[in-house]
Amino acid sequence: MASENSDINAALKAAGESTLKKATRKAQRQIDQLFNVSLNIAVTGESGTGKSSFINAIRELNSDDEGAAKTGVTETTTEPTSYEHPTIPNVILWDLPGIGTPKFKARTYLKRMQFNRYDFFIIISSERFKENDIMLAKEIKKKKKLFYFVRSKIDNDIRAEEKKKNFNKEETLSQIKINCLENLKDIENPKVFLISSENIKAFDFEKLIETLLSDLPHHKQSALLQSVPISSVSMLKKKVKMFEKAAWAAALCSGVVAAAPVPGLSVACDASILVAFFTRCFYSFGLDNKSLQKLAERINKPELESSIKSPLVVALAAKSTARLSVSAVAGGAVLEYLCSLVPGVGNAAAAGISFVCTLTLLKNGLKELENAALVVLREAGLQ
Ligand SMILES: Nc1nc2c(ncn2[C@@H]2O[C@H](COP(=O)(O)OP(=O)(O)OP(=O)(O)O)[C@@H](O)[C@H]2O)c(=O)[nH]1
Numbered sequence: 001m002a003s004e005n006s007d008i009n010a011a012l013k014a015a016g017e018s019t020l021k022k023a024t025r026k027a028q029r030q031i032d033q034l035f036n037v038s039l040n041i042a043v044t045g046e047s048g049t050g051k052s053s054f055i056n057a058i059r060e061l062n063s064d065d066e067g068a069a070k071t072g073v074t075e076t077t078t079e080p081t082s083y084e085h086p087t088i089p090n091v092i093l094w095d096l097p098g099i100g101t102p103k104f105k106a107r108t109y110l111k112r113m114q115f116n117r118y119d120f121f122i123i124i125s126s127e128r129f130k131e132n133d134i135m136l137a138k139e140i141k142k143k144k145k146l147f148y149f150v151r152s153k154i155d156n157d158i159r160a161e162e163k164k165k166n167f168n169k170e171e172t173l174s175q176i177k178i179n180c181l182e183n184l185k186d187i188e189n190p191k192v193f194l195i196s197s198e199n200i201k202a203f204d205f206e207k208l209i210e211t212l213l214s215d216l217p218h219h220k221q222s223a224l225l226q227s228v229p230i231s232s233v234s235m236l237k238k239k240v241k242m243f244e245k246a247a248w249a250a251a252l253c254s255g256v257v258a259a260a261p262v263p264g265l266s267v268a269c270d271a272s273i274l275v276a277f278f279t280r281c282f283y284s285f286g287l288d289n290k291s292l293q294k295l296a297e298r299i300n301k302p303e304l305e306s307s308i309k310s311p312l313v314v315a316l317a318a319k320s321t322a323r324l325s326v327s328a329v330a331g332g333a334v335l336e337y338l339c340s341l342v343p344g345v346g347n348a349a350a351a352g353i354s355f356v357c358t359l360t361l362l363k364n365g366l367k368e369l370e371n372a373a374l375v376v377l378r379e380a381g382l383q
C-alpha cells in the first residue's frame with residue numbers, strides 16, 4: 001500500500017495536481033494536444049516564387065514524390081490547396097494562389113482564402129517584395145494574424161555571387177536581407193528569413209522555426225516542432241525536451257495507476273499510448289524508413305539505415321504504421337522491448353507496472369531514440 005501511495009504521489013507531483021482525477025484529466029488533455037492539435041500554415045506569394053517547393057521541403061518530399069505539390073508549373077487554381085504533413089497529419093500546409101493584380105484587393109483575397117483557418121502566413125518572394133506582398137501583410141495584420149516574409153531561392157543568389165571576386169557569403173546574405181527590409185519599410189518590424197528549398201536546413205531556416213515557436217500559442221508549438229525537419233542538434237534537443245515534458249502524461253494516460261481505479265479514467269487509455277508516444281517521437285526524429293532512405297540518397301550514404309543499432313527503432317519500424325493514432329494497437333515487440341529497458345519489469349507486463357516505472361521506461365526509450373537521431377545527424381554532417 002505504501003508503495004502504491006508513493007506511486008500516486010509521484011503522479012500527482014508530476015502533474016502538479018491535488019487529486020488523481022484532476023491529474024488524469026490534465027494528462028489526457030496534454031496527450032490529446034500532443035497528438036491532435038491542428039496547425040494550419042498558409043503559404044502565399046506571387047507565381048513562381050517557390051511556394052510549392054517550400055511546402056515540399058518542409059514535408060521533406062521531392063517534387064516527384066507521391067503527394068508532393070507540383071513545382072515549376074504555373075498553376076491556374078484560384079483555390080487554396082491543402083497538403084497534410086506526411087507523418088504528423090495534424091499539421092497542414094496550404095498552398096495559396098498568388099494575390100494576382102494590384103487591383104485585386106488584399107481584403108477580398110484574404111476573405112476568399114478563408115484567412116481564419118490559418119495559424120500564420122508565410123509570404124514568399126524570390127526577388128524583391130512587391131506592392132502586393134506589402135498590401136497583403138498589412139491586411140493580415142489588421143486581421144490580427146501572424147505573418148512572416150520568406151525570401152526564397154537563396155542558393156541561386158549564393159551561386160551567382162560566388163563567381164565574383166571578394167565573395168563573402170555572410171556579407172551577401174546580409175545585403176539581401178537589407179534589401180528585403182528596404183522593400184518592406186512600410187511594415188513595422190517585418191520578420192524576414194532567407195531560405196532555400198533546395199537545402200531547407202540551411203540559411204535562416206532554424207531562425208524561422210525559432211521565431212515561430214516563440215510567437216505561437218503554447219499548444220500549437222508542439223505541432224510545429226514535431227513536424228519540422230531536424231536541422232541541427234539543438235533542434236533535436238528541442239524536440240526531445242517537448243516529448244520529455246509530456247512523458248508523465250503518457251505514463252498516467254497509459255492507466256498504470258491501475259491499482260487505484262480512477263472514476264473517469266478513459267478505458268481507451270492503455271499501453272498502446274506508450275507505443276503511440278514512441279511512434280510520434282520516431283517520426284518526429286526522422287527515424288522512419290522513408291525519411292532515412294531519402295536522407296541516405298541525399299547524402300549518398302546507402303548504409304545510413306544500418307548505422308542505427310537501436311532495437312527500439314527496429315521494433316517501431318517493424319510496426320510500420322503509415323498513420324498513427326492514440327488508439328494504435330500496441331505493437332507487441334515494441335512493448336516487450338520497452339519493458340526490458342527497466343530492470344525488474346520483465347516481459348510485456350506494461351499494463352501492470354507502476355507510474356514511476358512507466359516514466360522511467362518512457363525516458364529510457366526517449367533517450368535511445370535521441371541517440372539514434374544523433375547518429376543520423378552526425379552521418380548527415382549536421383552537428
Ligand atoms: N534553386 C532553387 N530553385 C527553387 C527554389 N524554390 C523554387 N525553386 C524553383 O522555382 C520554380 C518555381 O517553383 P514553384 O515551387 O513551382 O513556385 P510556386 O510559387 O509554387 O509557383 P506557382 O504555383 O506557379 O505560383 C521551380 O522550377 C522550382 O524548382 C529554391 O529555393 N532554390
Ligand SMILES: [Mg+2]
Binds near residue numbers: 051052070071075
Ligand atoms: Mg505552386
